[in-house]
Amino acid sequence: MIYEVDSLGFYGTYGGAFIPELLQKNVSELQDNYKKIIQSETFQKSFHQLLRDYVGRPSPLYYAKRLSEKYRTHIYLKREDLNHTGSHKINNTIGQILLAKHLGKTRIIAETGAGQHGVATATVAALAGLECVVYMGEKDIERQAPNVSRMKMLGATVKAATSGSKTLKDATNEAIRDWINHPHDTYYIIGSVVGPHPYPDMVAQFQSVISEEMTMQLAAQTGRAYPDRIIACIGGGSNAAGAYYYFLDNKAVELISVEAGGLGIDSGHSAATSILGTDGVIHASLTKLMQDKDGQIIEPYSISAGLDYPGIGPLHAHLISSGRTKVLTANDDEAIAAGYELTRLEGIIPALESAHALAALPKIDFKPDEITVVNLSGRGDKDLATYLNHLKKYQ
Ligand SMILES: *Cc1c(COP(=O)(O)O)cnc(C)c1O
Numbered sequence: 001m002i003y004e005v006d007s008l009g010f011y012g013t014y015g016g017a018f019i020p021e022l023l024q025k026n027v028s029e030l031q032d033n034y035k036k037i038i039q040s041e042t043f044q045k046s047f048h049q050l051l052r053d054y055v056g057r058p059s060p061l062y063y064a065k066r067l068s069e070k071y072r073t074h075i076y077l078k079r080e081d082l083n084h085t086g087s088h089k090i091n092n093t094i095g096q097i098l099l100a101k102h103l104g105k106t107r108i109i110a111e112t113g114a115g116q117h118g119v120a121t122a123t124v125a126a127l128a129g130l131e132c133v134v135y136m137g138e139k140d141i142e143r144q145a146p147n148v149s150r151m152k153m154l155g156a157t158v159k160a161a162t163s164g165s166k167t168l169k170d171a172t173n174e175a176i177r178d179w180i181n182h183p184h185d186t187y188y189i190i191g192s193v194v195g196p197h198p199y200p201d202m203v204a205q206f207q208s209v210i211s212e213e214m215t216m217q218l219a220a221q222t223g224r225a226y227p228d229r230i231i232a233c234i235g236g237g238s239n240a241a242g243a244y245y246y247f248l249d250n251k252a253v254e255l256i257s258v259e260a261g262g263l264g265i266d267s268g269h270s271a272a273t274s275i276l277g278t279d280g281v282i283h284a285s286l287t288k289l290m291q292d293k294d295g296q297i298i299e300p301y302s303i304s305a306g307l308d309y310p311g312i313g314p315l316h317a318h319l320i321s322s323g324r325t326k327v328l329t330a331n332d333d334e335a336i337a338a339g340y341e342l343t344r345l346e347g348i349i350p351a352l353e354s355a356h357a358l359a360a361l362p363k364i365d366f367k368p369d370e371i372t373v374v375n376l377s378g379r380g381d382k383d384l385a386t387y388l389n390h391l392k393k394y395q
Pocket of ligand 1: 087088089116117191192193233234235236237238239240306307351353354377378379
């Protein structure tokens, strides 16, 4: 594969593992062992069995007939919204909990912003019978109460990060501090294709089941194992990495990444990292991030909590800078409109994150015989209150 990570964890000039000395041993242990473990027959067997019987995979590839008619082309939806816990995030946490078990770890930690990754982690920790601590910004704990309740019901301890802006980056700092203090028994489950090597590659491999299934489903439904185009939203980039994975080397497949424009990329309230970002280190990897002249992180903004992240994974920084992927942005109002459009045309309420991917449709010049797949990363139940604030416009 052209876009494979190198032995030091770099995709081109992006990636690596910029970690404190105290974490060196933990991270080296992962770097040295992850490929061998993940690729072993026993691991693959347990992973795929859980994906089938617990997560409910394969997720359907659904031909969206009315949406296709509207855009005069062929649009398929990869239904990650139908997974257990409601999004693609469970694919990754299932993989990492099996790895933690294999490494003999007994305690799980995670960071979460909106709480989606926290819930997916608390879920698999319960499944594996392991202690689980989830770090979450104090502000996010207030804003995302239902997910905090879910994590507690699942038996996890939710710890508030009270420093800085009291959001995701502060929760990440707390999780890393915890990891440093518990190097022997604790496994850190990171929720996207971010963090020090080997996390970006590992998470991309776990999520790659999305595109692996797509090849078979497309072959069966359209007679060709690849589409003309794939559209996915990008927060850290894990659902996009999974949806692109098996098509990265196939230049016939156009890859479109949709970032959250927030109130507009020039408004000062945006999460369009690849457009507004510059090179720097965040969460221990070198990538593109939103920072000021002094290297201080600029708080991102998006109506969708899952896209509200100040960096992007190093794989995406590389795919974008090398021209392999094309970036579009969707502002808050465009995402809301796209969420209503899918709901009214197909009877599917998408997560606000996924609605950003759908909001790219009006911006693309489709040919009638082309096949486009939109990765529907999650379901919209968690976003109903936000959608309903705009109901008047759609009555
Ligand atoms: C977390 C989340 C995202 C954003 O994360 P990625 O790592 O970029 O995929 C997108 N969609 C949903 C439904 C999410 O929960």
